[in-house]
Amino acid sequence: MDPQVLMQTLGKGVPTSWYLALSAVLFTIGVAGFILRRNIITVFMCIELMLNAVNLSFIAFAHEHRQVSGHLFTFFVMVVAAAEAAVGLAIILTVFKNRSTLNIDEIDSLKN
Amino acid sequence: MDLFFFLLFAFIAVACAVSVVLQKHPISCALSLVGTMASLAVLYLLLGAEFIAMVQVIVYAGAIMVLFVFVIMLLNAGEESSKGRSWIAKIAGLPALAALLGILGYAMLTFYPMVGPKASLVHFGDFTGGGAKEIGTALFTEYLLPFEVTSILILIAILGAIVLARKEID
Numbered sequence: 001m002d003p004q005v006l007m008q009t010l011g012k013g014v015p016t017s018w019y020l021a022l023s024a025v026l027f028t029i030g031v032a033g034f035i036l037r038r039n040i041i042t043v044f045m046c047i048e049l050m051l052n053a054v055n056l057s058f059i060a061f062a063h064e065h066r067q068v069s070g071h072l073f074t075f076f077v078m079v080v081a082a083a084e085a086a087v088g089l090a091i092i093l094t095v096f097k098n099r100s101t102l103n104i105d106e107i108d109s110l111k112n
Numbered sequence: 113m114d115l116f117f118f119l120l121f122a123f124i125a126v127a128c129a130v131s132v133v134l135q136k137h138p139i140s141c142a143l144s145l146v147g148t149m150a151s152l153a154v155l156y157l158l159l160g161a162e163f164i165a166m167v168q169v170i171v172y173a174g175a176i177m178v179l180f181v182f183v184i185m186l187l188n189a190g191e192e193s194s195k196g197r198s199w200i201a202k203i204a205g206l207p208a209l210a211a212l213l214g215i216l217g218y219a220m221l222t223f224y225p226m227v228g229p230k231a232s233l234v235h236f237g238d239f240t241g242g243g244a245k246e247i248g249t250a251l252f253t254e255y256l257l258p259f260e261v262t263s264i265l266i267l268i269a270i271l272g273a274i275v276l277a278r279k280e281i282d
Contacts, residue, residue, distance in 0.1 A: 013233030014118045017224035019159070022122045024216035026129050026148070032209050033133035036201065039192040041138050041184055045145050048176065049129055052152055055168075057220075063159045063239050064224075064232055068250050071164050071242050075251070078171055079262050083269035085176045089183045090276035096187050103192065 019060040026053035040095070040102050044088055051081050114236055117158055121151040136191040138184045142177060149173040160239035163247045 009015075030053060033046035055074045062070025092102075099107060128147035135141045149172045156165035224232070251259055 009233070010115050013114050013235035013238075014158075015224070016232050016234055017221055018118065018122075019155070019234065020220040020224055021217060022125065022155075024213060024220060025126055027216065028209055028213040029126070029129040029133055031212060032205075036133065036205065037192070039138055039189065041180065041187075041189060042132075042141050042192070045132060045138075045141055045180060048172075049132060049145065049148065052149060052172070055164075056152055056155065059156050059159045059161045059164060060234075062161065062242070063234055066239055066241065068241050068246050071161050071247055072250055072255050074161075074164050075167065075247070076258060076262060078167060079266065082171060082176055083266055085179055086273045087269050087276070089179055090273040092183060093186070094276050102187065102189055 016060055016064050020057055023053045023057040023060065026050075026056065038103050038105060040092055040104050040107075043104065044085075044092070048081060048085070051077060114158065114234065117154070117236075118234075121154045121158075124148075125151040125155070138189045138192075139181065142180050142184060145180075146173050146177050149177070158236050159234060159242075160236070161242040163242055163244045 027050050030046045030050035033049065034043055037043050037046065055077055058070045058074045058077070062068065062074075095107060096102060101107065125148050128144045128151065131144035132141045132148065135144060149168060153165045153168040153173070156168060
């Protein structure tokens with residue numbers, strides 16, 4: 001790729017694929033946190049991070065195709081995330097009330 | 113100018129996301145997540161989604177994160193220990209994540225090339241169909257049924273949260 005052509009292109013705007021790449025990076029970081037972390041609240045925050053990454057690609061596609069449907073989809077994802085956060089945090093409160101721990105390794109009643 | 117803002121806020125978003133994963137204390141994680149969400153709101157603005165950017169700040173960075181911080185404070189959650197991690201996670205973790213990133217990136221960049229004459233560009237002001245008027249029109253005509261279903265979902269979530277918060281599970 002000729003650097004001069006590249007600079008001319010970037011002077012006119014950012015390629016859509018860069019937004020998609022950012023979305024992929026954020027999603028992967030979210031998956032990493034979901035798998036590596038032990039605190040149940042932090043795991044829940046990593047799920048929110050993944051939802052945000054997907055929202056970014058929805059908005060990028062909406063811009064690409066000049067359609068408002070992607071925005072509506074993002075809106076519905078946010079509503080579902082809000083409902084999920086309310087119920088999920090209520091579940092975390094109940095778990096903590098009964099177990100006095102937030103470590104997901106110690107909550108293993110369904111194991112074996 | 114587009115490039116400058118994109119790179120600045122993409123860097124902030126990724127840095128805050130890494131901080132979410134690496135911080136030991138849940139409060140630090142929550143504050144880093146607010147940073148990621150705020151910089152994503154700026155990126156939404158660059159993509160012409162004004163309404164969604166505002167909703168992102170108000171609902172996500174505002175309401176949902178306040179809920180998280182509230183629960184962290186209520187449970188007095190401290191630092192987590194990193195003990196007891198399995199050796200499979202230590203050895204295979206990073207390569208597996210790199211493979212996931214590679215698959216995601218390959219799938220996206222095949223259809224949307226990184227650079228070159230075929231790459232479609234995002235320029236601020238190109239797309240102005242993301243205001244409250246356009247969203248509202250689409251929401252109450254084309255997407256009326258999902259909208260109504262969403263209200264039922266929220267009602268169920270409220271009832272579920274109340275029931276869960278009251279009951280003692282034995």
